[in-house]
Amino acid sequence: MILIAAVAMFDSRASALPDLSGRFPGGLGPGFYPFWSAAMIAGAAVVVIYRWYGAAATGEGVFAKREAWTAPLKIALPMIVMVGLIQWIGFYFVTGLYMGFFARFIGRYRWIWVVVIAVVFPALIYLSFEKGFRVFLPKSKLYEQGFPL
Amino acid sequence: MEVFTGFTSTLGSLAGGFGTALQPFNLLLLSIGCFLGLIIGVLPGLGGTSGVAILLPITVFIANAGPGGATSAVIFLAGIYWGALFGGVITSILFNIPGEPWSVVLLFDGFPLAKRLGKPALALSSSFFASFIGAFIATVLFTFFARALADVALAFGPAELFAVFIMSFATLIGLGSESPAKSVMMIGLGLLLAAVGFDTLTGAPRLTFGRVEILSGIGFVPVTIGLFGMGEILASAEEQGIGFVERLSAKVGLKDILETLRELRKRIWTVVITAVIGFWFGVLPGHGATAGSFLGYGLARQYSKNKANFGKGEITGIMAPQAAADASAVGSLVPMVALGVPGSPTSAVIMAGLFIWGLQPGPLLFIDHPDFVWGLTASIYLGHLITFTMCLLAVPLLAKIMHVPYAIITPFIVIISIIGSYSLNNSMFDVFITITFGFVGYWLRKMKYPLAPLVVAIVLGDSTERELRKALIASGGSPLIFVASPLAATLMILAVILLLLPVVRNVRERRAARASVDHAA
Numbered sequence: 007m008i009l010i011a012a013v014a015m016f017d018s019r020a021s022a023l024p025d026l027s028g029r030f031p032g033g034l035g036p037g038f039y040p041f042w043s044a045a046m047i048a049g050a051a052v053v054v055i056y057r058w059y060g061a062a063a064t065g066e067g068v069f070a071k072r073e074a075w076t077a078p079l080k081i082a083l084p085m086i087v088m089v090g091l092i093q094w095i096g097f098y099f100v101t102g103l104y105m106g107f108f109a110r111f112i113g114r115y116r117w118i119w120v121v122v123i124a125v126v127f128p129a130l131i132y133l134s135f136e137k138g139f140r141v142f143l144p145k146s147k148l149y150e151q152g153f154p155l
Numbered sequence: 156m157e158v159f160t161g162f163t164s165t166l167g168s169l170a171g172g173f174g175t176a177l178q179p180f181n182l183l184l185l186s187i188g189c190f191l192g193l194i195i196g197v198l199p200g201l202g203g204t205s206g207v208a209i210l211l212p213i214t215v216f217i218a219n220a221g222p223g224g225a226t227s228a229v230i231f232l233a234g235i236y237w238g239a240l241f242g243g244v245i246t247s248i249l250f251n252i253p254g255e256p257w258s259v260v261l262l263f264d265g266f267p268l269a270k271r272l273g274k275p276a277l278a279l280s281s282s283f284f285a286s287f288i289g290a291f292i293a294t295v296l297f298t299f300f301a302r303a304l305a306d307v308a309l310a311f312g313p314a315e316l317f318a319v320f321i322m323s324f325a326t327l328i329g330l331g332s333e334s335p336a337k338s339v340m341m342i343g344l345g346l347l348l349a350a351v352g353f354d355t356l357t358g359a360p361r362l363t364f365g366r367v368e369i370l371s372g373i374g375f376v377p378v379t380i381g382l383f384g385m386g387e388i389l390a391s392a393e394e395q396g397i398g399f400v401e402r403l404s405a406k407v408g409l410k411d412i413l414e415t416l417r418e419l420r421k422r423i424w425t426v427v428i429t430a431v432i433g434f435w436f437g438v439l440p441g442h443g444a445t446a447g448s449f450l451g452y453g454l455a456r457q458y459s460k461n462k463a464n465f466g467k468g469e470i471t472g473i474m475a476p477q478a479a480a481d482a483s484a485v486g487s488l489v490p491m492v493a494l495g496v497p498g499s500p501t502s503a504v505i506m507a508g509l510f511i512w513g514l515q516p517g518p519l520l521f522i523d524h525p526d527f528v529w530g531l532t533a534s535i536y537l538g539h540l541i542t543f544t545m546c547l548l549a550v551p552l553l554a555k556i557m558h559v560p561y562a563i564i565t566p567f568i569v570i571i572s573i574i575g576s577y578s579l580n581n582s583m584f585d586v587f588i589t590i591t592f593g594f595v596g597y598w599l600r601k602m603k604y605p606l607a608p609l610v611v612a613i614v615l616g617d618s619t620e621r622e623l624r625k626a627l628i629a630s631g632g633s634p635l636i637f638v639a640s641p642l643a644a645t646l647m648i649l650a651v652i653l654l655l656l657p658v659v660r661n662v663r664e665r666r667a668a669r670a671s672v673d674h675a676a
Contacts, residue, residue, distance in 0.1 A: 007340060007344070010344070010347075011343075011347075014347055014362055017361075017362055017364070018361060018362065024632065026632045030356075030357065031356060031357075031624070031628045032356075032624050032625075032626075032627030032628035032629075032630075032631075032632055033627055033632030034623070034624050034627055035357070035359075036354035036356070036357050036359040036361050037361070039346070039350050039620045039623075040346075040347055040350040040351075040361055040362055043343050043344075043346035043347040043350060043616075044343065044347055045343075046339060046340075046342065046343030046346070047340050047343035047344055047347065049339070050336045050337070050339040050340035050343060051340055053336040053339075054334070054336045054337060054340065057334075057336065074393055075393075077392040077393050078389040078390075078392045078393050078597065080392070081388055081389055081392045081565070082389060082594070085385070085569055085590065085593075086590065088569075089573070089586055089587070089590055092573075092583065092586070093583060097573075097574075097577075101570050104566050104569070104570065105563075105566050105567070105570070107566075108562045108563070108565060108566040109562050109563065112561065112562040112565075113560055113561070113562025113563065114562075115562065123563065127567070127570070131570070131574070135574065135578070139195075141574075141578045142581070143574065143577065143578070144577070144583065
């Protein structure tokens with residue numbers, strides 16, 4: 007947080023203070039608001055650190071047990087891979103793969119149900135968003151070559 | 156006598172309006188509009204504003220070829236708005252993803268009540284009842300005071316509005332159950348995120364670091380979808396493990412409705428007051444249901460006896476913002492109809508419709524097109540009644556969504572979140588923002604940082620800066636403008652008192668601790 011505040015304060019330092027010379031309308035430049043917002047973060051962060059330093063250690067870390075970080079990681083990694091793949095194979099294929107992955111490896115569904123889920127959900131999304139509301143979602147690299155999705 | 160004559164004349168005009176709105180064609184359009192709005196509200200990324208904009212071209216045919224002309228067209232568009240107002244809460248409460256910007260605030264208590272306390276039907280019906288009451292009160296006010304209020308609203312200047320925003324932030328710091336320093340930090344972060352992008356006054360890029368994608372700023376919808384939707388998925392994976400199945404009460408019916416009515420009875424004054432304030436806030440040009448909902452939440456929390464329960468599934472935290480949001484939405488039509496100044500982005504789109512249909516919004520609308528104005532007014536009553544009935548009938552079905560297996564619902568929420576953030580600007584950058592803030596939200600939750608101040612600051616940050624700078628421009632740079640009017644000065648003093656509360660509380664606690672040590676010695 008302190009780093010974010012420091013970077014923001016540095017970036018907006020040029021017009022951080024009120025300037026009544028007429029350079030800016032109302033005396034406030036573009037940097038005033040972000041600078042003092044960042045200063046607010048920095049000031050509060052100092053208080054939080056001081057309190058944390060002053061408080062007795064509880065003895066338990068943020069990720070005390072192994073499951074505390076492995077469980078979120080099992081959700082986060084497929085999510086990151088999925089978002090990374092969208093621009094290559096398009097939203098609808100990614101949705102099918104992602105839904106199928108969860109159904110098979112988390113839900114332990116039979117393969118036939120995995121296939122049904124992987125096909126039905128993207129199809130429903132396609133029909134409701136793309137056809138119904140004309141919301142166009144990212145397509146695969148093959149779309150420009152005439153492939154429909 | 157003059158007041159009585161005015162009152163009866165208004166009632167007569169309203170009766171005429173009901174005559175127009177109850178015509179079968181208009182009633183059908185209103186029902187279709189409400190239903191479409193409900194669907195649009197449920198789907199994240201498809202806001203009421205975009206829903207109204209998408210369907211605006213259709214209204215040209217309705218206005219030209221339909222039997223009701225422009226009145227039928229506005230009834231249809233307004234129906235979409237009312238439907239979206241109700242529908243937005245459903246995804247917030249059941250999936251922890253805001254269906255609409257104005258339902259972001261329901262993530263604080265709606266989702267905890269539905270999931271953690273296992274009462275999805277109560278959470279949904281509470282919001283529907285509050286929406287209906289809020290909208291009803293606002294529509295009554297709209298009916299009788301629209302023209303007079305529009306004039307008063309114009310006198311509410313930037314200094315007063317800035318003071319209102321400062322008081323909202325002060326409430327979160329002074330009355331929050333979390334550490335005030337952490338709340339300040341979160342508000343600072345929210346304001347900083349809201350400042351990213353082009354400066355609206357000078358055009359200078361701020362905190363963009365040369366990245367073109369963020370020149371238009373960081374939208375609060377992708378951020379909140381990440382913080383709450385994605386963050387919750389990661390947090391619950393850690394807390395409850397992967398593959399857990401919800402075991403919620405499946406019994407939904409009259410019992411839940413009666414429970415909601417009992418809870419509503421206890422909070423009726425909170426709902427009424429927040430609805431009146433929300434309506435007034437909506438009347439102020441430039442503020443819509445989103446800001447109104449946060450204001451309603453802040454006020455309810457400030458005056459609640461159960462402050463500690465806020466954020467953990469407190470019903471007041473659902474009813475108050477929902478009543479305020481719907482009342483604000485109705486209020487935002489006041490300046491549009493009476494002055495030709497849109498009160499919110501959605502009313503701006505509806506106003507564009509008025510121009511397309513050949514009408515000139517403003518004071519003359521009441522004189523030149525009374526059928527239009529009173530038909531619209533009557534349709535607000537009817538539209539909310541139709542949407543409320545639709546929602547209430549759908550509660551059992553909606554609550555069953557909570558029983559869908561983890562392996563289906565979790566990836567589905569992720570997919571819907573991605574659609575929600577992508578479809579705002581057709582930008583993958585917004586998707587990256589959502590994913591990033593998913594991790595940020597998870598981390599902040601873990602480190603016990605409050606998310607509500609962060610979201611409130613992101614939502615209100617832009618408006619706060621705009622009003623601050625507008626006020627200073629008006630005063631030639633003199634900060635005395637913030638205490639120049641009695642209203643602004645009172646609000647500012649209240650804000651300072653609220654900010655000092657944690658300090659006073661701290662001093663009192665220390666004294667009490669010292670006294671108990673002395674007593675023990």
